[in-house]
Amino acid sequence: MILGIDVGGTHTDAVLIDNGKIVRKSKVVTDADNLLISLTAATDQIVDNTVIPQLERIVLSTTLSTNAIVQNKIDRVGLMVISGPGLPPETLHVFPDTRFLSGYINHRGKEMAPINPKEAQSSVADFVSQQIRHIGIVGKFSTRNPQHEIELKKTASKEATHVTLGHTVSGHLNFPRRIATTFLNEAIFDLYQDFAKQVSDFAGKRGINIPIYIMKADGGVLELSQSLDFPVQTILSGPAASMMGILATTECNADSIAFDIGGTTTDIGLFADGAPLLEPFGMAIEGKKTLIRGLRTKSIGIGGDSVVKIENGKLSIGPNREGPAAALGGPFPTPTDAMIVLGMTNIGEMKKAADSLIQIAESLHCDTREAAQSIFTETCRQIASAAVEFLEEVNDRPVYTIHDMLMNKKIEPRFVCVVGGPAQAMAPEITRLLKTRLPDHDCEFRIPFNYEIANAIGAALARTTTELTLLADTEQRILTIAEEGSQTPIPSNFTIEDAIRIGREKLTEKIFKSDRSAKKPEIEVVESQEFNIVDEFYTVGKNIRIKLQVKPGSIAECR
Numbered sequence: 001m002i003l004g005i006d007v008g009g010t011h012t013d014a015v016l017i018d019n020g021k022i023v024r025k026s027k028v029v030t031d032a033d034n035l036l037i038s039l040t041a042a043t044d045q046i047v048d049n050t051v052i053p054q055l056e057r058i059v060l061s062t063t064l065s066t067n068a069i070v071q072n073k074i075d076r077v078g079l080m081v082i083s084g085p086g087l088p089p090e091t092l093h094v095f096p097d098t099r100f101l102s103g104y105i106n107h108r109g110k111e112m113a114p115i116n117p118k119e120a121q122s123s124v125a126d127f128v129s130q131q132i133r134h135i136g137i138v139g140k141f142s143t144r145n146p147q148h149e150i151e152l153k154k155t156a157s158k159e160a161t162h163v164t165l166g167h168t169v170s171g172h173l174n175f176p177r178r179i180a181t182t183f184l185n186e187a188i189f190d191l192y193q194d195f196a197k198q199v200s201d202f203a204g205k206r207g208i209n210i211p212i213y214i215m216k217a218d219g220g221v222l223e224l225s226q227s228l229d230f231p232v233q234t235i236l237s238g239p240a241a242s243m244m245g246i247l248a249t250t251e252c253n254a255d256s257i258a259f260d261i262g263g264t265t266t267d268i269g270l271f272a273d274g275a276p277l278l279e280p281f282g283m284a285i286e287g288k289k290t291l292i293r294g295l296r297t298k299s300i301g302i303g304g305d306s307v308v309k310i311e312n313g314k315l316s317i318g319p320n321r322e323g324p325a326a327a328l329g330g331p332f333p334t335p336t337d338a339m340i341v342l343g344m345t346n347i348g349e350m351k352k353a354a355d356s357l358i359q360i361a362e363s364l365h366c367d368t369r370e371a372a373q374s375i376f377t378e379t380c381r382q383i384a385s386a387a388v389e390f391l392e393e394v395n396d397r398p399v400y401t402i403h404d405m406l407m408n409k410k411i412e413p414r415f416v417c418v419v420g421g422p423a424q425a426m427a428p429e430i431t432r433l434l435k436t437r438l439p440d441h442d443c444e445f446r447i448p449f450n451y452e453i454a455n456a457i458g459a460a461l462a463r464t465t466t467e468l469t470l471l472a473d474t475e476q477r478i479l480t481i482a483e484e485g486s487q488t489p490i491p492s493n494f495t496i497e498d499a500i501r502i503g504r505e506k507l508t509e510k511i512f513k514s515d516r517s518a519k520k521p522e523i524e525v526v527e528s529q530e531f532n533i534v535d536e537f538y539t540v541g542k543n544i545r546i547k548l549q550v551k552p553g554s555i556a557e558c559r
Helices: 035-044 064-070 117-129 147-156 175-187 189-206 237-249 335-341 350-356 358-364 368-394 423-437 451-461 496-514
Strands: 002-007 011-018 021-029 057-062 078-082 098-100 111-113 134-139 162-165 212-215 221-223 256-261 266-272 297-300 308-311 314-317 415-419 444-446 467-473 478-481 486-489 523-535 538-550
Touching: 002 035, 002 451, 011 035, 011 451, 021 035, 021 451, 035 189, 057 189, 057 237, 057 451, 064 189, 064 237, 078 117, 078 147, 078 175, 098 117, 117 147, 134 147, 134 175, 147 162, 162 175, 175 189, 189 212, 212 237, 237 256, 237 266, 237 297, 237 415, 237 451, 256 368, 256 423, 266 368, 297 368, 308 335, 308 358, 314 368, 335 350, 335 368, 350 358, 358 368, 368 423, 415 423, 415 451, 423 444, 423 451, 467 496, 478 496, 496 523, 496 538
Parallel strands: 002 057, 057 212, 078 098, 078 134, 134 162, 256 415, 415 444
Antiparallel strands: 002 011, 011 021, 212 221, 256 266, 266 297, 308 314, 467 478, 467 538, 478 486, 523 538
């Protein structure tokens, strides 16, 4: 049996699956201050002492990190950046509390200028004086040689709560993206540690001693204990679970737009020929371009419990959530209250919902029902508009899915798949609005079975994934595994085939280490490059770059 749990900003969903069949499911309100309560409540409804011995796997997804970034509820991070010559610091997207340090390692991993210890000590002292305890250290070519980052960590670790080194977050060379990825890893570090601790406490309380996995952004999973130093891998974990849940529960081999409408955010995804899109070189969240490989989704700060206000005489919806709907005791009117007044759902107290809209109605010079209709329509309009913008953005670039790269592919949606609590109420209106914006595409909406717990299903059935980047310099006779920061000697006749063979072995070993129940992984080479190294008109060696990954996918279909 598999237990899948999705810890959302609003609700915690759980599902028990046996041989691809949903046995039991549950949904409870998330207590953000005490996740243990939510995890225990959701699990107790479907797991008893007779089930625990049969559990083989527990997988969680969460929107907590994503919501924190979207709502800017993150910690301050001090960045120590070693940019070297070339790109001036002012051309980089500089985060607050960034310090640029001297020193330089070139593109082949050779030290050209040492770091200055006094600069490092001064930067750390400055961070401490401002009570900044999270530090990121990023060198331009640290994936070729992490020496400077490692040296600086010795100084930073004396004062910092935690330090992230840029070469460990990704093997890609993109310097600005690696800075952003390092920043986000530290910005959500404490939040994630609290989450992981509460998960561990939950497992201990229930007497569960099997591996627990966390959903990653690429639609795969990673063992919780191995994710502690790299919480950034779990950003957009919730949206990834949504897309994998739709994949597991919807029979569709056509282009589609997918929506997961939660209480705090709405996640939008696209499917090409029935397969979720993948962002192989790094996702963006809130304008921050990262190196985190993930399913291509877009999260917007609008959901069923978003705060509704009047600003400058106009409706304002989101991005903040300040509690549940007014009908359920919340302090502000929400789109959920509007749907209650319109008779689209019967949760909570109708009078409380209607009363919360009185001031909105007065400002709009209409009655409460008309105000409710305006709120509902505007909420759907914003979601549909974001989807159209996302579609146009995707169609301007090459399309990658979790299976293949599709040359010259344009997404032409035939279906609109909607999951989440408000799916039944909002799917028809969102589809209608999409048709007005996309007149050439006659979309029809689909609401998958068990739509309200799609995230938990997607998490439960996701397979373990990971990636690895190998860099071989046959002149220096060094093989570097970027993500691990390891360097080993190689012979001068080392070939690209040798690199691929070693990469497959290392990746397989890494998968079995992180998932003891994993089957033989489906590994693909996503990048393979080889360049001659020339010195004074003579070839003196080769520069070899290999990137491998385990394909995302489901371990089973859901019935």
